[in-house]
Amino acid sequence: MADYDFxxxxxxxxxxxxxxxxxxxxxxxxxxxxxxxxxxxGTCLNxxxxxxxxxxxxxxxxxxxxxxxxxxxxxxxxxxxxDLDAMHAQxxxxxxxxxxxxxxxxxxxxxxxxxxxxxxxxxDSVTVGDRTVRAKNIIxxxxxxxxxxxxxxxxxxxxxxxxGALELPKVPEHLVVIGGGVIGLELGSVWRRVGAxxxxxxxxxxxxxxxxxxxxxxxxxxxxxxGMTLKLSTKxxxxxxxxxxxxxxxxxxxxxxxxxxxxxxxxxxxxRRPNTSGLGxxxxxxxxxxxxxxxxxxxxxxxxxxxxxxxxxxxxxxxxHKAEDEGIAVAENIAGLTGIVNHDVxxxxxxxxxxxxxxxxxEEQAKERTEVKVGKFPMVANSRAKTNHEPDGWVKxxxxxxxxxxxxxxxxxxxxxxMIAQAAQAMEFGATSEDIAYxxxxxxxxxxxxxxxxxxxxxxxxxx
Ligand code: FAD
Ligand code: NAI
Numbered sequence: 001m002a003d004y005d006f007x008x009x010x011x012x013x014x015x016x017x018x019x020x021x022x023x024x025x026x027x028x029x030x031x032x033x034x035x036x037x038x039x040x041x042g043t044c045l046n047x048x049x050x051x052x053x054x055x056x057x058x059x060x061x062x063x064x065x066x067x068x069x070x071x072x073x074x075x076x077x078x079x080x081x082x083d084l085d086a087m088h089a090q091x092x093x094x095x096x097x098x099x100x101x102x103x104x105x106x107x108x109x110x111x112x113x114x115x116x117x118x119x120x121x122x123x124d125s126v127t128v129g130d131r132t133v134r135a136k137n138i139i140x141x142x143x144x145x146x147x148x149x150x151x152x153x154x155x156x157x158x159x160x161x162x163x164g165a166l167e168l169p170k171v172p173e174h175l176v177v178i179g180g181g182v183i184g185l186e187l188g189s190v191w192r193r194v195g196a197x198x199x200x201x202x203x204x205x206x207x208x209x210x211x212x213x214x215x216x217x218x219x220x221x222x223x224x225x226x227g228m229t230l231k232l233s234t235k236x237x238x239x240x241x242x243x244x245x246x247x248x249x250x251x252x253x254x255x256x257x258x259x260x261x262x263x264x265x266x267x268x269x270x271x272r273r274p275n276t277s278g279l280g281x282x283x284x285x286x287x288x289x290x291x292x293x294x295x296x297x298x299x300x301x302x303x304x305x306x307x308x309x310x311x312x313x314x315x316x317x318x319x320x321h322k323a324e325d326e327g328i329a330v331a332e333n334i335a336g337l338t339g340i341v342n343h344d345v346x347x348x349x350x351x352x353x354x355x356x357x358x359x360x361x362x363e364e365q366a367k368e369r370t371e372v373k374v375g376k377f378p379m380v381a382n383s384r385a386k387t388n389h390e391p392d393g394w395v396k397x398x399x400x401x402x403x404x405x406x407x408x409x410x411x412x413x414x415x416x417x418x419m420i421a422q423a424a425q426a427m428e429f430g431a432t433s434e435d436i437a438y439x440x441x442x443x444x445x446x447x448x449x450x451x452x453x454x455x456x457x458x459x460x461x462x463x464x
Pocket of ligand 1: 014036045048049052116119141144312313321322
């Protein structure tokens with residue numbers, strides 16, 4: 001190692017960075033991880049996946065009790081009261097436990113945490129606080145942050161981003177969500193369930209861009225049925241804050257007459273952008289593409305030898321599990337092994353109720369490439385979902401018409417986030433719809449709907 005301080009220096013300790021650091025250390029490489037946040041775990045553990053799921057879980061239970069859903073099962077809850085402070089406390093606890101867990105794993109694996117903001121000073125050197133270190137390999141895993149809406153200032157009181165929306169101290173009477181994507185629908189659901197009126201303003205003509213067309217349409221219907229107001233094909237042209245209220249100006253996306261909307265809270269959730277500012281990429285001889293991302297090859301190498309990049313800062317979906325898998329693969333590549341991520345099989349899940357999940361091609365994408373056969377099975381015909389009073393949604397399997405190989409799976413179901421793993425595994429193994437249709441699935445489970453959707457591709461489902 002001559003005059004290097006480390007074999008591997010990872011910049012950023014999100015799901016990409018911390019996983020890369022642990023795997024590099026497991027492979028015997030002397031590893032450090034620079035993180036400027038006070039706790040490890042990045043966006044996901046601190047202000048993303050974990051705190052949002054803590055609130056989604058708690059608010060779902062609250063709604064079950066408050067809406068009378070539990071009473072229908074014979075569980076009387078005559079007085080249901082929201083204790084928002086306690087709900088926040090369990091969110092904070094969940095974050096504390098998991099971020100502390102990463103610190104423990106760093107110590108266990110002898111990964112050194114360099115506390116502070118990292119800036120490149122050369123191709124193999126980085127300054128973190130008052131320390132400059134040299135590393136043989138540097139992994140950029142700096143993640144992403146909220147995309148601002150031009151002209152709209154986020155004050156984290158009335159106008160909030162996802163971080164502010166996780167911490168609202170009281171339930172807003174009217175929450176307006178700008179952007180009907182994953183964050184808007186998850187956090188919009190949280191606050192609707194505990195009593196807010198929620199309006200979602202979406203620029204496009206459907207929610208959830210990037211997902212299967214039928215899923216997007218069905219999602220719109222379900223969120224409306226749950227009481228959300230959707231303003232599709234609409235853009236926000238201004239937000240005026242007056243004390244603890246805001247007035248939004250809206251216009252049809254294609255142009256036309258403006259209208260105004262009053263709100264107690266406004267959530268800006270129009271996407272996220274890569275974190276590279278203050279990173280000193282130029283000192284390392286690197287630049288970003290037009291979208292601000294660091295470009296990489298199939299092995300996660302940047303254009304500068306010895307510098308690698310993974311996670312939200314590189315092209316591809318901004319998802320924690322994609323970042324984690326890239327973290328393992330990049331560490332294995334650095335160690336001289338063969339680290340691979342199959343980017344064609346990355347599942348995505350929206351953790352609303354019901355959950356919305358997909359993997360592989362949408363029906364539209366599949367049809368553009370080849371001739372397809374599609375099988376669909378409704379959850380209302382699945383015995384377990386029906387018994388649990390969870391009739392909404394369906395499973396759709398898209399297969400190649402000639403080879404029968406599964407090209408994509410989409411589902412809306414209470415436990416779609418768990419069920420989609422089976423679809424991803426089947427696709428990873430190159431399964432045909434017939435393989436799935438002839439695999440024995442336990443009864444009664446929601447997963448049987450996946451088997452029946454595959455049977456529907458064959459034209460022979462049993463229960464519809
Ligand atoms: P990040 O997690 O963003 O971590 C990067 C880290 O690098 C940060 O801690 C940052 O402080 C640090 N850093 C940046 N620059 C420097 C520097 N120069 N020096 C030192 N440190 C630096 N994804 C899912 O798959 N499932 C979900 O349920 C989910 N829910 C989400 C909910 C919300 C509200 C949000 C905002 C995101 C959610 N995501 C979810 C997305 C997920 O959080 C990201 O895809 C994931 O965190 C990306 O991991 P990463 O390692 O690339 O970067
Ligand atoms: P997103 O890209 O999912 O959705 C943004 C939405 O805002 C889009 O529908 C877009 O059309 C709309 N939009 C853009 N500009 C607009 C404007 N001016 N007016 C109105 N609408 C506008 O981004 P989001 O929800 O901010 O999430 C960011 C990232 O975080 C996503 O890429 C997602 O992958 C990740 N994430 C993942 C979660 C999960 O896996 N469950 C949960 C939360 C976030």
